[in-house]
Amino acid sequence: MRGHIPEDIIEDIKTRANIVEVVSEYVSLKKTGRNFVGLCPFHKEKSPSFTVNPEKQIFYCFGCGEGGNVVTFIMKTNGMTYPEAIRHLAARLGIVIPTRKMTTSEKRYASEREKLTRINTMASAHFSKNFASARGKVARDYVSKRGMDETIIQEFRLGYSFDEWRDLKDYYDRKGVPPGLVEKAGLIIGKDNGQYYDRFRGRLIFPIVDLNGNVIAFGGRVLGKGEPKYLNSPESPVYSKGKTLYGLYQTKDDIRKRDCAIIVEGYVDLVSLWASGIRNVIATLGTALTKNQIELVRRFTRNIVILFDPDEGGRTAVERSLQLFLEEKIHAKVVVLPDDNDPADFVMKFGRETLEDSIEKATSMVDYYIERIIGGRETLEENIDSIGGSISFIARIADPIERNLFIKRVSERLGADQGLLKTEVARLLKTSGRESTVKEPKRRVTKSVDAIELSLIYMMCEYPEKIPRVIGEKTIDYFVTSELRVLAQRLIGSFENGSGRDISDLINEMENDTIKEKLLQMMVGKQPFDEGVIDRVFEDTLKKIRVKWYKNRHKMIKRELARAQEMGDKDLSARLLAEKGKLLKEEQGSSR
Ligand SMILES: [Zn+2]
Numbered sequence: 001m002r003g004h005i006p007e008d009i010i011e012d013i014k015t016r017a018n019i020v021e022v023v024s025e026y027v028s029l030k031k032t033g034r035n036f037v038g039l040c041p042f043h044k045e046k047s048p049s050f051t052v053n054p055e056k057q058i059f060y061c062f063g064c065g066e067g068g069n070v071v072t073f074i075m076k077t078n079g080m081t082y083p084e085a086i087r088h089l090a091a092r093l094g095i096v097i098p099t100r101k102m103t104t105s106e107k108r109y110a111s112e113r114e115k116l117t118r119i120n121t122m123a124s125a126h127f128s129k130n131f132a133s134a135r136g137k138v139a140r141d142y143v144s145k146r147g148m149d150e151t152i153i154q155e156f157r158l159g160y161s162f163d164e165w166r167d168l169k170d171y172y173d174r175k176g177v178p179p180g181l182v183e184k185a186g187l188i189i190g191k192d193n194g195q196y197y198d199r200f201r202g203r204l205i206f207p208i209v210d211l212n213g214n215v216i217a218f219g220g221r222v223l224g225k226g227e228p229k230y231l232n233s234p235e236s237p238v239y240s241k242g243k244t245l246y247g248l249y250q251t252k253d254d255i256r257k258r259d260c261a262i263i264v265e266g267y268v269d270l271v272s273l274w275a276s277g278i279r280n281v282i283a284t285l286g287t288a289l290t291k292n293q294i295e296l297v298r299r300f301t302r303n304i305v306i307l308f309d310p311d312e313g314g315r316t317a318v319e320r321s322l323q324l325f326l327e328e329k330i331h332a333k334v335v336v337l338p339d340d341n342d343p344a345d346f347v348m349k350f351g352r353e354t355l356e357d358s359i360e361k362a363t364s365m366v367d368y369y370i371e372r373i374i375g376g377r378e379t380l381e382e383n384i385d386s387i388g389g390s391i392s393f394i395a396r397i398a399d400p401i402e403r404n405l406f407i408k409r410v411s412e413r414l415g416a417d418q419g420l421l422k423t424e425v426a427r428l429l430k431t432s433g434r435e436s437t438v439k440e441p442k443r444r445v446t447k448s449v450d451a452i453e454l455s456l457i458y459m460m461c462e463y464p465e466k467i468p469r470v471i472g473e474k475t476i477d478y479f480v481t482s483e484l485r486v487l488a489q490r491l492i493g494s495f496e497n498g499s500g501r502d503i504s505d506l507i508n509e510m511e512n513d514t515i516k517e518k519l520l521q522m523m524v525g526k527q528p529f530d531e532g533v534i535d536r537v538f539e540d541t542l543k544k545i546r547v548k549w550y551k552n553r554h555k556m557i558k559r560e561l562a563r564a565q566e567m568g569d570k571d572l573s574a575r576l577l578a579e580k581g582k583l584l585k586e587e588q589g590s591s592r
Helices: 007-016 019-024 070-078 082-093 104-132 134-145 150-155 167-175 179-184 248-258 267-276 291-298 312-327 343-360 365-374 380-395 400-414 418-431 436-447 451-462 464-473 482-496 503-508 513-524 531-566 570-591
Strands: 030-032 035-038 050-053 058-061 067-069 159-161 188-190 196-198 203-209 215-222 230-232 261-264 281-283 303-308 331-336
Touching: 007 082, 019 035, 019 050, 019 058, 019 070, 050 513, 058 503, 058 513, 067 070, 067 503, 067 513, 070 082, 070 248, 104 134, 104 159, 104 167, 104 179, 104 203, 104 215, 134 159, 134 203, 150 267, 167 179, 167 188, 167 196, 179 188, 179 196, 203 267, 215 267, 248 267, 248 281, 248 291, 261 267, 267 281, 267 343, 291 312, 303 312, 303 343, 312 331, 312 365, 331 343, 331 365, 365 400, 380 400, 380 418, 400 418, 451 464, 451 482, 451 513, 451 531, 464 482, 464 531, 482 503, 482 513, 503 513, 531 570
Parallel strands: 261 281, 261 303, 303 331
Antiparallel strands: 030 035, 035 050, 050 058, 058 067, 159 203, 188 196, 203 215, 215 230
């Protein structure tokens, strides 16, 4: 249930949430000067470069560039959306968010989802009870043989479904829950004669939970004989397997801390790795990775290691995901386990260190692709085939840097000319409308942020008493970076309304990451100016911004004038000359 959160409540939450307190729950902070520092939760580091500034209520990491305000911090650490983070903070502060009246269909949908989640939670409790009962010994034996202890049973809420047709069905009957709903949750199956029977029978149960910790579905591994070996809940209004990753709720903190997620195929693999001490793991639920799942992981890391069975199915799954990773700019590695070992077997037989070692030495997806798909070709014809295949493949890689790396490796591997490959890829990109040249120059433009304008913005934040002078001088009109001009106008706006704390929000709302990062860096960084000279630096900056603007204008006029004269356009030339004179006069007037 989402619903709209009123603006004034959001303001209240932001004002009352203290970033130092909130961050301290995740990072141990130490005060240094006007900041607090600690080890960054978003990348691996040994000495602290993660900085929190309580005055401006912002954080910034000098190591990895992550930064923002308290809401951003909650979003990033918990993988939450904006409204989820706001609700999380509200709950923490004891602020009640009034619920908006829902439409009838929204109400029906929300209440159905709520009911199904409640039914799933009940089932999970029932399975846990079975697991602990005398008849649950078979499940407990299996679990302890796999090295899973009590903490794992608790953490993953492991359960057991009796090998009976109506154990769960009878349970819901006793609780007065209509079978239609239980069927919708995927827990029982209806027959033509109006009878129902349990879906999960004689299985070790792995509840599947969403990122909020709600049980949304179940997976069951058969104990003893029976088919299939693994059985999952069908899709339901609360569960979509392509949008869920098993274990993420439990492992997200470790994934974030290690800045890496290991992907395995099933829940038994995941829990076995966890038992061995490897905790940054997630499992797909018997499907090839989907775009939605990658988006989920990407909230926590961009580095992925795939650990799959070496069988044909596993291999195809890996190859299919490779394309997705490249499109989504994920750095992926592949570990192919030797001789029919699944990850659970492997870690049981060879131990954690050996597995971690293989992960450390894992081949990058790029090399994996080249070896598996391109490698092993003998004849010239086969090589030409591979080149054709790899060109269309390379053209789908989103990151130009990764793309060039790929081209280089393929050309080395196949002995093809690098320049030729590049041309072919570029041609394909052009025809498919995803031209590489469109992206790269744009990136270069956003990288060049005007340093002088940026320092004026900084001074406006740091010394708001100087803002009236900026207004009086109309300096903002002379900004060349439009995004900075908008930001400066907003700063003036918030100064005029007398709201001081908005700075972190204003910066946070900026869409240009380069500017955002630079500003955050300045805010939490060392004072760039000596207090004693600040007045002079400030006046200097105002002047420089104007001078630069005039210089630009003159350059532009000069260029156009040259073109007009070349084309013999006398009218245009005259107009441009007049403009030049006006500009000169204006400039002299303004410099006084
Ligand atoms: Zn960092």
